[in-house]
Amino acid sequence: MGSQEVSTVDWQGKRVTVAGLGVSGLPAARALHERGALVTVVNDGDDARARTQAAELEALGITVRLGDGATLPPSTELVVTAPGWQPDKPLFLAAAEAGVPVWGDVELAWRLRGDNGRKAAPWLAVTGTNGKTTTVRMLASILEAAGLRTAAVGNIGVSLLDAVLGETEYDVLAVELSSYQLHWAPSLRAHSAAVLNLAPDHLDWHGSMEAYAADKGRVYEGNTVACVYNVSDPATEDLVREADVEExxxxxxxxxxxxxxxxxxxxxxxxxxxxxxxxxxxQAQELAEVSDVNPSAPHNIANALAAAALARAFGVEPAAVRDGLRAFRPDAHRIEHVADIGEVAYVDDSKATNTHATEASLAAYDSIVWIAGGLAKGATFDELVTGAAKRLRGVVLMGADRALIHEALTRHAPEVPVVDLERTDTGAMSEAVARAAELARPGDTVLLAPACASMDMFTNYNKRGEAFADAVRARADESA
Structure with missing residues (x-):
């Protein structure tokens, strides 16, 4: 199926099982029901939130089965799954044994685009271990600067189904795709796509680095204009070579x-x-200045170049690349400068939840007091510490798996002073900032780049970043 072709499916009476309630499951169930499918939603959880969502769907005539996401309903002809459900779940094994196809929310959106009778907007797709959201939002900003009707959608909080079936008629969509989503999207064919980088992540879900990379590489399948890769990450170029693309x-x-x-x-x-x-x-065409990229850390410049490549592949003029990058504002907790106190900069990169993202964050500064730790998710830290050792003024560790980072520091940066915080209460971040300030010297950067997930101490990385920013601002008020 070519990139601009629209797949048509006769949904009337088709028995579809939707696996999982939530951001993708609810709109999928509604969209399929509206098209005449006989929809059954299955969900592992049976909590108050799930029961409320189930009641909304049952009011429409959709069958919902809570507390049992393992069993395949009889006569199922198609399973549509939430992206996070692991491929080895009994539901999917049963589907494979019965010869029932499994689609994800991205696959369903791809199949339904143009279903409302309008021309289907082409997709510019972005995946990678880190930088996806920033790159997609930069891309959308560039496309908007070019006067195009667009939206940043996908694994970015805006449902792709809502985008392709909503009232707005888009010229092009900037689409963030996770490895989970790509795994369940066999017929996706983007106009152009980028893989920003590859580093070990979600290996418990994919089973191996090879399987993880293969799912990322699916984004290149059937591309019509450009497969954008990272020159400094040869694995991304390998995926381009392996892809079956349009002539x-x-x-x-x-x-x-x-x-x-x-x-x-x-x-x-x-x-x-x-x-x-x-x-x-x-020839070379000037697009923008490095100073037009906010923030102009090396990995963010790489994100800007990837976004620019996809926009240029879509025919966007150079001036729109510059204007779009200038207009872009990064999300909170992504290398966010909080304050300068006594010639020391305080930077919140709570979004750096794995070693690859933290490596990029640490590379952006020359002399750092590093605040790190949390849930390691099976990560090791030797390579990260080895690469950053010369930049470290000191380290403040907190969280459940801080000992793993401490051990790597002992092995590879024994001269760097380390403060190990045992406390895990709500005041721990304030103490971390205070201890970091004691280690810092004029010209240093106190950097929250945890290299770990946050859920041992905080609801999410946003809350962790907010705690850091609050502690820094309180300190700034005291010193004013």
Whole structure:
């Protein structure tokens, strides 16, 4: 199926099982019911929230089965799953044995796009271990600057189903896709797509790094114009080579160095394009200045180059790339500068929940007092500490798995002073900031980049970042 073709399915009377309530399950159940499908929703949980959601669906005539997400309902012809459900769940094993296909929310949205009678908007897709959300939002900002009707959708909080079936008629969609979503999206064919980077993550779900990378690589299948890869991460280019793309689709690299032909890169503080120009052997098109990227940390410049490559693949003019990057504002808790106190900068990167994201964060500063720790999710920290050792003024550790980071510091940075906080109460972050301030010197950056998940002490990374920012601002008020 080509990129612009729309799949038609006769849903009338089709028996569909929707696995999981929530952000993707609810709109999927409603959309299928509206099209005449006989929908049964199954859900592992049976709490108050699930019962409220179930009541809403049952009022429409949809069958809901709470507390039993393992059994395949009789006569099921299709399963539509929430992206987080693991492939080895009994429901999916039963579906495979019965020859019943399994789609994710992305696959369903792809199949239903254009179903409302309007032209289906092409998708510019982004995946990778880190940087997806920022890149997709940068891309949407660039597309908007070009005068295009667009939205940042997918694994970013806005349901793809809502985007493709809603009232707004889009020219193009900027789509963030997780490895989970790609696993369950066999027929997705994007206009152009990017894999930003690859590092071990979610291996408990995928089973191996090879399986994780293969699911990420699905984003390139059937691309029509450009497969965008990271020059400094050869594994992403390997995925391009393995992909079955449309005739004429090109491999486009992005690099923080000077670009070669068919690449975007940086020359003398300028983001330049040697891919979408008339003579890429000899010409380069200026797109923006590094200072137009906010914040202009190296990994964020890489995100901007990837976004620019996808926009240029869609025909966007250089001026719109510059204007879109200038208009972009990063989300909270992503390398967010909180305050300067006594010539020390305090930066909140609570979103750095794994070692790959934290490596990029640490690389953005020369002298750092690092606040880290939380739930390690099976991660190891030797490589991270080895790479950052020369930048570390000191380290403050907190959270359940802080000992793992402490052990790596002892092995690879024994001269760096470490403060180990045992307390896990709500005041722990205030003490972490206070102890970091004691270690810092003028010109240093106190950086919250935990390299761990937050749920041992906080509801989510947002709450962790807010606790850090509150502690910093309280300290700034005291010193004013």
């Amino acid at each position: 004429g689709c090109r491999a486009i690299g992005f690099t923080l160095g000077a670009p070669g032909p068919s690449q975007l890169g940086v020359v003398d503080g300028i983001l330049v394009d040697r891919a979408f120009v008339a003579n890429r052997q000899k």
